[in-house]
Amino acid sequence: MSASTSPNLIAAVDEARQWNRLMEMAKLGAITGSDGEPGVNRACLTPLDREARRLLISWAEKLGLTASVDEIGNLFLRHEGTEADAAPILTGSHMDTQPSGGRFDGIWGVIAGLEAVQAIREAGIATRRPIEVVAWTNEEGGRFAPGCMGSMAYSRLKPSTTWDGVADPEGITFRAALDAHLKEEADLPRRPLGGKPFAYVEAHIEQGPRLEVEEKDIGVVTGIQGSRWFIVELRGETAHAGTAPLSLRRDAVQDMLRAITALNALMTDPTDVLRFTVGRIEVFPNTSNSVADLVRFTIDFRHPDKELLITNGDAIEPTIRSAIKNCDVTVTERFHALPVEFDALVTDAVEDAAKAQGLSSIRLPSGAFHDAQFMVPICPTGMIFVPCRKGISHNPAEYSTSGQLAAGARVLAATLVELANR
Protein backbone atom coordinates (compact mmCIF):
# COMPACT_ATOMS: atom_id res chain seq x y z
CA MET A 1 0.00 0.00 0.00
CA SER A 2 1.41 3.40 -0.89
CA ALA A 3 1.49 6.24 1.62
CA SER A 4 -1.18 8.02 -0.37
CA THR A 5 -3.70 5.26 0.33
CA SER A 6 -2.74 4.72 3.95
CA PRO A 7 -5.86 4.51 6.15
CA ASN A 8 -4.33 6.74 8.80
CA LEU A 9 -3.92 9.52 6.22
CA ILE A 10 -7.56 9.27 5.24
CA ALA A 11 -8.63 9.04 8.87
CA ALA A 12 -6.49 12.04 9.80
CA VAL A 13 -8.57 14.34 7.58
CA ASP A 14 -10.95 15.82 10.13
CA GLU A 15 -14.39 16.67 8.70
CA ALA A 16 -15.46 18.79 11.69
CA ARG A 17 -12.17 20.70 11.90
CA GLN A 18 -12.37 21.64 8.23
CA TRP A 19 -16.04 22.65 8.50
CA ASN A 20 -15.45 24.72 11.64
CA ARG A 21 -12.59 26.58 9.97
CA LEU A 22 -14.81 27.33 6.97
CA MET A 23 -17.54 28.65 9.24
CA GLU A 24 -14.98 30.76 11.15
CA MET A 25 -13.81 32.24 7.86
CA ALA A 26 -17.40 32.84 6.74
CA LYS A 27 -17.86 35.25 9.66
CA LEU A 28 -15.32 37.61 8.05
CA GLY A 29 -17.51 39.56 5.64
CA ALA A 30 -20.72 37.71 6.53
CA ILE A 31 -23.81 38.87 4.61
CA THR A 32 -27.37 37.59 4.36
CA GLY A 33 -28.72 36.87 0.90
CA SER A 34 -32.18 37.98 -0.30
CA ASP A 35 -33.57 34.55 0.65
CA GLY A 36 -31.91 34.63 4.07
CA GLU A 37 -28.96 32.44 3.08
CA PRO A 38 -25.61 33.17 4.84
CA GLY A 39 -23.08 34.44 2.32
CA VAL A 40 -19.80 36.35 2.28
CA ASN A 41 -18.61 39.64 0.83
CA ARG A 42 -14.82 39.78 1.31
CA ALA A 43 -13.06 41.73 -1.44
CA CYS A 44 -9.32 41.36 -2.03
CA LEU A 45 -6.76 43.65 -0.38
CA THR A 46 -9.18 44.90 2.27
CA PRO A 47 -8.92 44.80 6.09
CA LEU A 48 -11.37 41.85 6.00
CA ASP A 49 -9.12 40.03 3.55
CA ARG A 50 -6.14 40.63 5.83
CA GLU A 51 -8.09 39.45 8.88
CA ALA A 52 -8.95 36.23 7.06
CA ARG A 53 -5.30 35.75 6.03
CA ARG A 54 -4.12 36.27 9.64
CA LEU A 55 -6.62 33.67 10.83
CA LEU A 56 -5.36 31.21 8.21
CA ILE A 57 -1.73 31.95 9.12
CA SER A 58 -2.50 31.38 12.82
CA TRP A 59 -3.85 27.90 12.04
CA ALA A 60 -0.92 27.13 9.73
CA GLU A 61 1.80 28.37 12.09
CA LYS A 62 0.34 26.26 14.92
CA LEU A 63 1.01 23.32 12.60
CA GLY A 64 4.60 24.36 12.04
CA LEU A 65 4.12 25.72 8.52
CA THR A 66 5.99 28.89 7.54
CA ALA A 67 4.18 31.82 5.92
CA SER A 68 5.55 34.07 3.20
CA VAL A 69 4.14 36.67 0.82
CA ASP A 70 5.27 37.73 -2.65
CA GLU A 71 5.20 41.17 -4.28
CA ILE A 72 1.62 40.85 -5.50
CA GLY A 73 0.37 39.57 -2.16
CA ASN A 74 0.12 35.84 -2.91
CA LEU A 75 0.32 34.08 0.47
CA PHE A 76 2.22 30.78 0.82
CA LEU A 77 2.16 28.37 3.78
CA ARG A 78 5.03 25.89 3.47
CA HIS A 79 5.30 22.31 4.77
CA GLU A 80 8.88 21.11 4.51
CA GLY A 81 9.67 17.86 2.72
CA THR A 82 12.60 15.56 3.37
CA GLU A 83 14.31 17.21 0.37
CA ALA A 84 14.10 20.91 1.15
CA ASP A 85 15.23 22.06 -2.28
CA ALA A 86 13.04 19.69 -4.29
CA ALA A 87 10.44 21.44 -6.48
CA PRO A 88 7.36 21.79 -4.26
CA ILE A 89 3.80 20.70 -4.82
CA LEU A 90 1.50 23.72 -4.76
CA THR A 91 -2.12 23.53 -3.70
CA GLY A 92 -4.64 26.22 -2.81
CA SER A 93 -7.11 28.67 -4.32
CA HIS A 94 -8.36 32.17 -3.44
CA MET A 95 -9.81 33.84 -0.34
CA ASP A 96 -11.49 36.80 -1.99
CA THR A 97 -15.19 36.53 -2.82
CA GLN A 98 -17.79 38.04 -5.08
CA PRO A 99 -19.72 40.97 -3.52
CA SER A 100 -22.69 38.63 -3.12
CA GLY A 101 -20.62 35.52 -2.69
CA GLY A 102 -20.89 32.20 -0.92
CA ARG A 103 -19.03 30.53 1.95
CA PHE A 104 -17.13 28.00 -0.18
CA ASP A 105 -15.98 29.43 -3.56
CA GLY A 106 -12.19 29.70 -3.34
CA ILE A 107 -11.78 29.58 0.41
CA TRP A 108 -12.58 25.87 0.58
CA GLY A 109 -9.60 25.12 -1.69
CA VAL A 110 -7.30 26.99 0.69
CA ILE A 111 -8.78 25.40 3.83
CA ALA A 112 -8.74 21.97 2.16
CA GLY A 113 -5.05 22.46 1.37
CA LEU A 114 -4.37 23.23 5.02
CA GLU A 115 -6.51 20.28 6.14
CA ALA A 116 -4.69 17.93 3.76
CA VAL A 117 -1.26 19.07 4.97
CA GLN A 118 -2.34 18.81 8.60
CA ALA A 119 -3.56 15.25 7.97
CA ILE A 120 -0.26 14.37 6.26
CA ARG A 121 1.66 15.65 9.27
CA GLU A 122 -0.64 14.01 11.85
CA ALA A 123 -0.48 10.72 9.96
CA GLY A 124 3.32 10.96 10.19
CA ILE A 125 3.71 10.65 6.43
CA ALA A 126 7.01 11.95 5.11
CA THR A 127 6.86 13.67 1.75
CA ARG A 128 10.02 14.03 -0.33
CA ARG A 129 8.87 17.30 -1.82
CA PRO A 130 7.76 20.35 0.17
CA ILE A 131 4.07 21.23 -0.11
CA GLU A 132 2.97 24.86 -0.26
CA VAL A 133 -0.61 25.96 0.38
CA VAL A 134 -1.25 29.16 -1.59
CA ALA A 135 -3.91 31.87 -1.36
CA TRP A 136 -3.82 33.78 -4.67
CA THR A 137 -4.43 37.52 -4.81
CA ASN A 138 -7.61 38.77 -6.50
CA GLU A 139 -8.94 35.68 -8.26
CA GLU A 140 -12.47 37.05 -8.53
CA GLY A 141 -11.75 40.34 -10.27
CA GLY A 142 -14.76 41.86 -8.50
CA ARG A 143 -13.06 44.85 -6.89
CA PHE A 144 -10.25 45.14 -9.43
CA ALA A 145 -10.76 43.67 -12.90
CA PRO A 146 -9.59 41.29 -14.19
CA GLY A 147 -9.43 38.27 -11.95
CA CYS A 148 -6.46 35.96 -11.40
CA MET A 149 -3.94 38.78 -11.05
CA GLY A 150 -1.93 36.86 -8.42
CA SER A 151 -1.60 33.67 -10.45
CA MET A 152 -0.99 35.55 -13.72
CA ALA A 153 1.89 37.41 -12.06
CA TYR A 154 3.26 34.29 -10.32
CA SER A 155 3.32 32.34 -13.58
CA ARG A 156 4.99 35.30 -15.34
CA LEU A 157 2.15 35.64 -17.84
CA LYS A 158 2.05 39.35 -16.91
CA PRO A 159 4.33 41.60 -14.85
CA SER A 160 2.97 42.23 -11.35
CA THR A 161 2.75 45.96 -12.18
CA THR A 162 0.38 45.38 -15.13
CA TRP A 163 -2.69 46.44 -13.19
CA ASP A 164 -1.26 49.30 -11.10
CA GLY A 165 -3.67 51.81 -12.62
CA VAL A 166 -6.83 49.70 -12.37
CA ALA A 167 -9.25 51.47 -10.03
CA ASP A 168 -12.06 50.04 -7.92
CA PRO A 169 -15.52 51.65 -7.81
CA GLU A 170 -14.27 54.04 -5.10
CA GLY A 171 -11.39 55.14 -7.32
CA ILE A 172 -8.69 53.37 -5.26
CA THR A 173 -6.03 51.94 -7.57
CA PHE A 174 -4.80 48.36 -7.35
CA ARG A 175 -1.31 49.66 -6.72
CA ALA A 176 -2.43 51.80 -3.77
CA ALA A 177 -4.44 48.94 -2.27
CA LEU A 178 -1.56 46.48 -2.79
CA ASP A 179 1.04 48.82 -1.27
CA ALA A 180 -1.17 49.35 1.79
CA HIS A 181 -1.72 45.61 2.02
CA LEU A 182 1.98 44.75 1.80
CA LYS A 183 2.74 47.40 4.43
CA GLU A 184 0.21 45.83 6.81
CA GLU A 185 1.83 42.45 6.18
CA ALA A 186 5.41 43.70 6.32
CA ASP A 187 6.03 41.44 9.35
CA LEU A 188 5.58 38.38 7.13
CA PRO A 189 8.66 37.04 5.29
CA ARG A 190 8.78 38.29 1.72
CA ARG A 191 9.54 35.83 -1.07
CA PRO A 192 10.50 36.48 -4.69
CA LEU A 193 7.71 36.37 -7.27
CA GLY A 194 7.29 33.13 -9.19
CA GLY A 195 8.61 29.63 -8.79
CA LYS A 196 8.96 26.25 -10.44
CA PRO A 197 6.55 23.89 -8.72
CA PHE A 198 6.55 20.20 -9.59
CA ALA A 199 2.74 20.24 -9.80
CA TYR A 200 -0.30 22.28 -8.80
CA VAL A 201 -3.60 20.85 -7.53
CA GLU A 202 -6.61 23.04 -6.73
CA ALA A 203 -9.67 21.85 -4.84
CA HIS A 204 -12.87 23.79 -5.58
CA ILE A 205 -16.63 23.41 -5.44
CA GLU A 206 -17.99 22.57 -8.90
CA GLN A 207 -20.12 25.72 -9.25
CA GLY A 208 -22.29 23.67 -11.62
CA PRO A 209 -24.93 20.94 -11.23
CA ARG A 210 -23.33 17.86 -12.83
CA LEU A 211 -21.85 16.08 -9.80
CA GLU A 212 -25.08 16.49 -7.85
CA VAL A 213 -27.33 15.44 -10.76
CA GLU A 214 -25.13 12.44 -11.61
CA GLU A 215 -24.70 11.64 -7.89
CA LYS A 216 -20.91 11.59 -8.02
CA ASP A 217 -18.62 12.36 -5.09
CA ILE A 218 -15.63 13.79 -6.96
CA GLY A 219 -15.07 15.73 -10.18
CA VAL A 220 -11.78 14.93 -11.91
CA VAL A 221 -11.44 18.22 -13.73
CA THR A 222 -10.08 17.84 -17.28
CA GLY A 223 -9.55 21.53 -18.06
CA ILE A 224 -11.06 25.01 -18.07
CA GLN A 225 -12.93 26.80 -20.85
CA GLY A 226 -11.66 30.07 -22.28
CA SER A 227 -12.76 33.47 -20.94
CA ARG A 228 -12.52 36.95 -22.41
CA TRP A 229 -13.53 40.13 -20.53
CA PHE A 230 -14.15 43.50 -22.18
CA ILE A 231 -15.15 46.95 -20.95
CA VAL A 232 -17.23 49.03 -23.36
CA GLU A 233 -17.45 52.81 -22.98
CA LEU A 234 -20.08 54.82 -24.92
CA ARG A 235 -19.73 58.61 -24.91
CA GLY A 236 -22.62 60.78 -26.11
CA GLU A 237 -23.99 64.10 -24.88
CA THR A 238 -26.17 64.85 -21.90
CA ALA A 239 -29.33 66.89 -22.46
CA HIS A 240 -32.66 67.81 -20.90
CA ALA A 241 -35.10 64.88 -20.90
CA GLY A 242 -38.03 67.24 -21.40
CA THR A 243 -36.75 69.47 -24.15
CA ALA A 244 -34.10 67.69 -26.24
CA PRO A 245 -35.69 66.20 -29.39
CA LEU A 246 -34.94 62.49 -29.72
CA SER A 247 -33.70 63.07 -33.27
CA LEU A 248 -30.90 65.29 -31.95
CA ARG A 249 -29.82 63.22 -28.99
CA ARG A 250 -26.54 61.38 -28.51
CA ASP A 251 -28.01 59.06 -25.89
CA ALA A 252 -25.47 56.59 -24.47
CA VAL A 253 -28.17 54.33 -22.97
CA GLN A 254 -29.98 53.95 -26.29
CA ASP A 255 -26.72 53.08 -28.03
CA MET A 256 -25.92 50.60 -25.24
CA LEU A 257 -29.23 48.86 -25.93
CA ARG A 258 -28.44 48.73 -29.66
CA ALA A 259 -24.98 47.31 -28.90
CA ILE A 260 -26.19 44.63 -26.47
CA THR A 261 -29.01 43.59 -28.82
CA ALA A 262 -26.49 43.10 -31.61
CA LEU A 263 -24.13 41.20 -29.28
CA ASN A 264 -26.97 38.92 -28.18
CA ALA A 265 -27.48 38.02 -31.84
CA LEU A 266 -23.74 37.39 -32.31
CA MET A 267 -23.61 35.21 -29.20
CA THR A 268 -26.74 33.15 -29.93
CA ASP A 269 -25.95 29.47 -29.39
CA PRO A 270 -28.83 26.93 -29.66
CA THR A 271 -26.59 24.33 -27.97
CA ASP A 272 -26.29 26.64 -24.90
CA VAL A 273 -22.54 26.01 -24.56
CA LEU A 274 -21.49 29.63 -25.10
CA ARG A 275 -21.59 31.99 -22.12
CA PHE A 276 -22.19 35.74 -22.61
CA THR A 277 -22.87 38.07 -19.68
CA VAL A 278 -23.28 41.82 -19.24
CA GLY A 279 -22.96 41.94 -15.48
CA ARG A 280 -22.08 45.53 -14.66
CA ILE A 281 -23.51 48.74 -16.16
CA GLU A 282 -22.62 52.27 -15.10
CA VAL A 283 -24.67 55.22 -16.38
CA PHE A 284 -23.76 58.90 -16.04
CA PRO A 285 -25.10 61.33 -14.95
CA ASN A 286 -27.58 58.67 -13.80
CA THR A 287 -30.60 60.92 -13.20
CA SER A 288 -34.09 60.35 -14.50
CA ASN A 289 -34.42 63.66 -16.31
CA SER A 290 -31.03 63.96 -18.06
CA VAL A 291 -30.01 62.04 -21.17
CA ALA A 292 -27.06 59.76 -20.39
CA ASP A 293 -23.80 60.95 -21.90
CA LEU A 294 -21.63 58.09 -20.62
CA VAL A 295 -22.31 54.38 -20.26
CA ARG A 296 -19.73 51.80 -19.25
CA PHE A 297 -20.63 48.11 -19.38
CA THR A 298 -18.74 44.87 -18.94
CA ILE A 299 -18.69 41.79 -21.14
CA ASP A 300 -17.82 38.34 -19.86
CA PHE A 301 -17.62 35.92 -22.82
CA ARG A 302 -16.63 32.25 -22.46
CA HIS A 303 -16.37 29.18 -24.63
CA PRO A 304 -14.50 25.86 -24.50
CA ASP A 305 -13.53 26.06 -28.19
CA LYS A 306 -10.45 28.21 -28.81
CA GLU A 307 -11.35 29.11 -32.41
CA LEU A 308 -14.85 30.26 -31.49
CA LEU A 309 -13.53 32.16 -28.48
CA ILE A 310 -11.17 34.02 -30.81
CA THR A 311 -13.58 34.66 -33.70
CA ASN A 312 -16.59 35.68 -31.63
CA GLY A 313 -14.44 37.62 -29.18
CA ASP A 314 -12.74 39.51 -32.02
CA ALA A 315 -16.17 40.25 -33.54
CA ILE A 316 -17.37 42.06 -30.42
CA GLU A 317 -15.92 45.47 -31.26
CA PRO A 318 -16.98 45.57 -34.94
CA THR A 319 -20.45 44.35 -33.94
CA ILE A 320 -20.81 47.19 -31.44
CA ARG A 321 -19.48 49.80 -33.87
CA SER A 322 -21.96 48.83 -36.58
CA ALA A 323 -24.89 48.70 -34.14
CA ILE A 324 -24.56 52.10 -32.43
CA LYS A 325 -25.82 55.34 -34.01
CA ASN A 326 -24.76 58.46 -32.15
CA CYS A 327 -21.98 57.85 -29.62
CA ASP A 328 -18.24 57.45 -29.64
CA VAL A 329 -17.19 54.04 -28.37
CA THR A 330 -14.08 52.40 -26.94
CA VAL A 331 -13.86 48.64 -26.41
CA THR A 332 -11.00 47.42 -24.22
CA GLU A 333 -10.15 43.77 -23.60
CA ARG A 334 -9.21 43.22 -19.95
CA PHE A 335 -8.86 39.47 -19.65
CA HIS A 336 -7.90 36.86 -22.22
CA ALA A 337 -7.66 33.30 -20.92
CA LEU A 338 -7.51 30.56 -23.57
CA PRO A 339 -9.04 27.13 -22.83
CA VAL A 340 -6.60 24.79 -21.04
CA GLU A 341 -6.33 21.02 -20.66
CA PHE A 342 -5.02 19.56 -17.39
CA ASP A 343 -2.08 17.16 -17.23
CA ALA A 344 -2.66 13.42 -16.95
CA LEU A 345 -0.09 13.22 -14.15
CA VAL A 346 -2.51 15.14 -11.94
CA THR A 347 -5.89 14.06 -13.33
CA ASP A 348 -4.89 10.40 -13.06
CA ALA A 349 -3.59 10.89 -9.50
CA VAL A 350 -6.91 12.51 -8.53
CA GLU A 351 -8.95 9.76 -10.19
CA ASP A 352 -6.82 7.00 -8.60
CA ALA A 353 -7.14 8.61 -5.17
CA ALA A 354 -10.93 8.79 -5.48
CA LYS A 355 -11.09 5.16 -6.62
CA ALA A 356 -8.79 3.97 -3.83
CA GLN A 357 -11.14 5.61 -1.32
CA GLY A 358 -14.25 4.09 -2.87
CA LEU A 359 -15.51 7.47 -4.06
CA SER A 360 -17.41 7.79 -7.33
CA SER A 361 -16.04 10.27 -9.86
CA ILE A 362 -16.52 11.65 -13.34
CA ARG A 363 -14.21 13.62 -15.59
CA LEU A 364 -15.57 17.04 -16.49
CA PRO A 365 -14.37 20.48 -17.66
CA SER A 366 -14.72 23.65 -15.59
CA GLY A 367 -17.04 26.42 -16.78
CA ALA A 368 -15.63 28.77 -14.15
CA PHE A 369 -12.08 30.04 -14.51
CA HIS A 370 -9.58 29.40 -11.71
CA ASP A 371 -6.00 30.24 -10.83
CA ALA A 372 -5.19 26.74 -12.08
CA GLN A 373 -5.74 28.10 -15.62
CA PHE A 374 -2.52 30.10 -15.30
CA MET A 375 -0.48 27.36 -13.69
CA VAL A 376 -0.89 25.06 -16.73
CA PRO A 377 1.98 26.64 -18.71
CA ILE A 378 4.47 26.25 -15.84
CA CYS A 379 3.73 22.82 -14.32
CA PRO A 380 1.44 19.77 -14.46
CA THR A 381 -1.86 21.08 -13.11
CA GLY A 382 -5.23 19.67 -12.14
CA MET A 383 -8.31 20.28 -10.03
CA ILE A 384 -10.64 18.38 -7.73
CA PHE A 385 -14.33 19.28 -7.68
CA VAL A 386 -16.91 18.45 -5.06
CA PRO A 387 -20.67 18.84 -5.59
CA CYS A 388 -22.47 22.02 -4.60
CA ARG A 389 -26.22 22.31 -4.09
CA LYS A 390 -28.02 22.83 -7.41
CA GLY A 391 -24.72 24.06 -8.84
CA ILE A 392 -25.36 27.47 -7.28
CA SER A 393 -22.36 29.78 -6.80
CA HIS A 394 -21.53 33.51 -6.77
CA ASN A 395 -24.60 33.58 -4.57
CA PRO A 396 -25.07 33.35 -0.76
CA ALA A 397 -27.11 30.18 -1.38
CA GLU A 398 -23.87 28.36 -2.41
CA TYR A 399 -23.63 25.21 -0.30
CA SER A 400 -21.72 21.94 0.01
CA THR A 401 -22.06 19.53 2.94
CA SER A 402 -19.24 18.90 5.42
CA GLY A 403 -19.18 15.30 4.18
CA GLN A 404 -18.77 16.31 0.54
CA LEU A 405 -15.98 18.73 1.49
CA ALA A 406 -14.25 16.12 3.68
CA ALA A 407 -14.29 13.62 0.80
CA GLY A 408 -12.67 16.29 -1.38
CA ALA A 409 -10.02 17.01 1.23
CA ARG A 410 -9.24 13.27 1.55
CA VAL A 411 -8.75 12.96 -2.21
CA LEU A 412 -6.59 16.09 -2.12
CA ALA A 413 -4.46 14.69 0.74
CA ALA A 414 -3.84 11.44 -1.10
CA THR A 415 -3.10 13.26 -4.36
CA LEU A 416 -0.60 15.57 -2.67
CA VAL A 417 1.24 12.64 -1.05
CA GLU A 418 1.31 10.78 -4.36
CA LEU A 419 2.75 13.76 -6.24
CA ALA A 420 5.08 14.82 -3.41
CA ASN A 421 6.79 11.43 -3.56
CA ARG A 422 7.17 11.38 -7.33
Ligand code: HGY
Ligand atom coordinates in the same frame (compact mmCIF):
# COMPACT_ATOMS: atom_id res chain seq x y z
O1 HGY B 1 -15.63 34.00 -12.79
C1 HGY B 1 -15.18 32.89 -12.54
O2 HGY B 1 -15.25 31.97 -13.34
C2 HGY B 1 -14.51 32.61 -11.21
O3 HGY B 1 -15.47 31.99 -10.41
N1 HGY B 1 -14.03 33.77 -10.57
Ligand code: MN
Ligand atom coordinates in the same frame (compact mmCIF):
# COMPACT_ATOMS: atom_id res chain seq x y z
MN1 MN C 1 -13.38 30.39 -7.31
Ligand code: MN
Ligand atom coordinates in the same frame (compact mmCIF):
# COMPACT_ATOMS: atom_id res chain seq x y z
MN1 MN D 1 -15.73 32.77 -8.08
